[in-house]
Amino acid sequence: MTPKIEAKGVFKRFGAKVVLDGLDLTVMPGESMVIIGGSGTGKSVTIKSVLGLVTPDKGSIKVDGVEVTRLGGSAREKVNRKFGMLFQSAALFDSLKVWENVAFALIQGRGLGRTEAKDIALAKLAKVGLGPEVGELSPSELSGGMQKRVGLARAIAAEPEIIFFDEPTTGLDPIMADVINDLIVTTVKDMGVTTLSITHDMASARKIADKIAMLYKGKIIWSGRKEDIDKSGNPYVDQFIHGRAEGPIKMEVGR
Amino acid sequence: MNPLALIGRFFIALFGEIGSIFIFASKAVPAVITPPIYLRLIVQQMMRIGYFSLPVVGLTAFFTGGALALQIFIGSDIGAQSLVPQIVVLGITRELGPVMAGLMVAGRVSAAIAAELGTMRVTEQIDALVTLSTNPFKYLVAPRLIAAVLTMPILVAIADIIGVMGGWVVGVYSLDFNSAIYLKNTVNGLETGDVTSGLYKAAVFGFIIALMGCFHGYNSKGGAQGVGAATTNAVVSAAILILAANYVMTAMFFGGGR
DSSP states (O other), rough: OOSSSEEEEEEEEEETTEEEEEEEEOOTTTTTTEEOTTTSSSSHHHHHHHHTTOOOEEEEEEETEEEEETTHHHHHHHHHHHHEEEEETTTOOOSHHHHHHHTTTIIIIIIOOHHOOOHHHHHHHHHTTHHHHTTOOGGGGGGGHHHHHHHHHHHHHHHEEEEESSSSSTTOOOOHHHHHHHHHHHHHOOOOOTEEEEEOOOOHHHHHHEEEEEEEETTEEEEEGGGGGOOOOOOHHHHHHHHHHSSSOOOOOOO | HHHHHHHHHHHHHHHHHHHHHHHHHHHHHHHSSSSOOOOHHHHHHHHTTGGGGGHHHHHHHHHHHHHHHHHHHHOOSSHHHHHHHHHHHHHIIIHHHHHHHHHHHIIIIIIHHHHHHHHHHHHHHHHHHHHHHOHIIIIIIIHHHHHHHHHHHHHHHHHHHHHHHHHHHHHHHOOOOHHHOOOHHHHHOHHHHHHHHHHHHHHHHHHHHHHHHHHHHHHHHHHHHHHHHHHHHHHHHHHHHHHHHHHHHHHHHHSSOO
């Protein structure tokens, strides 16, 4: 079976700082992969490289077996139609109403009429537990948790094949975080899509992952099924999942 | 620090910036002329850039025209009756109309565009556009460029009229000129090229205003402070480029030297 996403030897640096240092990652169709790792280990850059927001210096990234690192223009837009993304800060367009946000890919990308797109948007909002009255609000009128839900609705609106989650629970209280985790699991199961998430929240990782990969200094240092993470035998992984200050990972305090 | 290294660093940064602007423009211009064209957004931006700039541009033109009339009157011994209206209309249509309108709109619009796009950049809204398979150059940059290039000449045409009116008001009510003679001298002193050269300038200034706003906003980084810096840089660079482009275009239209 062709992997949905296959990254090989991806290398990226910004100035003198090496962010990705030979990253290898494979995500199979229908799989939920969660990348864990501390701040500044290259998690965001990994997702952005797949999306084409960042161009790797070296290495290959394939989506459905097709090399995407050097794509530009309309070819890139075509690949990106397979993607949906939930941003850390939700990144809703504040100049548009909530339903217009959710319907954005349908109207701009798929050329659907506004009334038809609105019906689909309201259905997606219902799916994440928001009533039609929310659709008429502006994103700035929503709480953080509601913004995340709208972001999720927007990410799934155009029926993508791969959904990316960037720190889906960061900045939420534990209960709302669990609600979002549940929503991710149910919506994803419903649609049977592939997901690639990044998080440093272990509770969230355990809930939404099939497989977990740990990123450290721009490399995947461990990956496997989530059931195996507690007996990985890897001191870096152990330190991270137990949140210990002592261990092989040294925090670079004050750079 | 070594002063020579400082000078070198300054010029490297300067040329780097110029190069980035050209790369940005080389992506922006194709986005303007290829589909999809977002008509709704263009109309929306024309309202923001053009219509809402009318008060500030009108007031600026009125007072500039008035002050110009007064200065020429003070400076001329005889023949002020015909000199004042002719110089006012030429000064306004050829230079002051487009330049003053350009600078005022740069202050209003470049800043607003840079702040809006800068905020969208730092809150990942521009990245979100890409993930929704929408090209930010077509969705954000092109409508602003098109709207600015189309509305600036209209704004300047209005500024020309109001500027001449400012001179007329001062001439008739303060300097006791005859109104009819003032208007006749205005028309006599004017040729088509005086007005059209100003309108061409206006279109170029519109391009500069939108391009600088978009460039600095699109590339802003580092949160609120980055957006603030982008806004300032957008206005300053737009103003300098407008003045430089104005000189070049004046030399082109009216010939440099003798």
